[in-house]
Amino acid sequence: MGLPYEPHLVSFDTQDQLTPASLSLNPNNKIPAIVDPHGPDGEAFALFESGAILIYLAEKTGLCLSADPALRYETIQWLMFQMAGVGPMFGQLGFFHKFAGKDYEDKRPRDRYVAESRRLLAVLDRRLSGRAWIMGDDYSIADIATFPWVNNLVGFYGAREIVGFDDFPEVARVLAVFVERPAVVRGLKIPNRTPST
Numbered sequence: 759m760g761l762p763y764e765p766h767l768v769s770f771d772t773q774d775q776l777t778p779a780s781l782s783l784n785p786n787n788k789i790p791a792i793v794d795p796h797g798p799d800g801e802a803f804a805l806f807e808s809g810a811i812l813i814y815l816a817e818k819t820g821l822c823l824s825a826d827p828a829l830r831y832e833t834i835q836w837l838m839f840q841m842a843g844v845g846p847m848f849g850q851l852g853f854f855h856k857f858a859g860k861d862y863e864d865k866r867p868r869d870r871y872v873a874e875s876r877r878l879l880a881v882l883d884r885r886l887s888g889r890a891w892i893m894g895d896d897y898s899i900a901d902i903a904t905f906p907w908v909n910n911l912v913g914f915y916g917a918r919e920i921v922g923f924d925d926f927p928e929v930a931r932v933l934a935v936f937v938e939r940p941a942v943v944r945g946l947k948i949p950n951r952t953p954s955t
């Protein structure tokens with residue numbers, strides 16, 4: 759959005775999300791959180807939950823969220839679809855497929871999150887049919903919220919095959935364009951660190 763910013767690495771390896779400094783920004787001990795030194799009343803303003811952060815930054819800059827009331831709420835609807843569905847379900851699949859849950863003998867929890875992830879991908883695939891982005895021609899905060907999770911699902915979580923990603927060509931098409939956007943290419947390298955395995 760063209761705003762200057764300073765990134766801070768919160769490392770889970772050292773449980774930085776549980777430090778008093780982190781908790782003062784997000785009592786729910788998760789990333790991301792921001793501090794805007796120039797908040798709504800000119801004072802420093804802290805915010806957590808990425809959906810709230812995206813709406814805040816979109817309204818601050820006038821970018822990536824339509825001013826038209828119907829389009830604005832439709833964008834927020836798809837943003838909430840990520841917050842309530844895509845993020846939590848893909849995240850659980852990551853736990854059961856890649857992290858500690860992969861060693862559980864009972865595969866029913868993993869299979870449930872595979873099925874739910876596939877269902878969400880199908881919803882997104884239908885939405886993207888005939889559209890460049892979730893909201894059509896206009897790139898929006900719904901895309902910014904959603905496609906990093908899709909990228910993570912098939913990349914970092916290594917779940918491409920288990921979710922049958924090839925069944926969702928519209929999602930794959932938009933993801934390919936998303937990861938080539940110059941700001942996304944830059945953003946995926948910030949903060950600069952060696953990815954954990």
Ligand SMILES: N[C@@H](CCC(=O)N[C@@H](CS)C(=O)NCC(=O)O)C(=O)O
Binds near residue numbers: 788808845
């Ligand atoms: N709904 C939240 C989800 C945030 C979230 O799940 N963050 C994870 C990383 S993707 C986290 O900080 N986990 C650390 C922990 O649970 O201790 C948002 O969109 O901001």
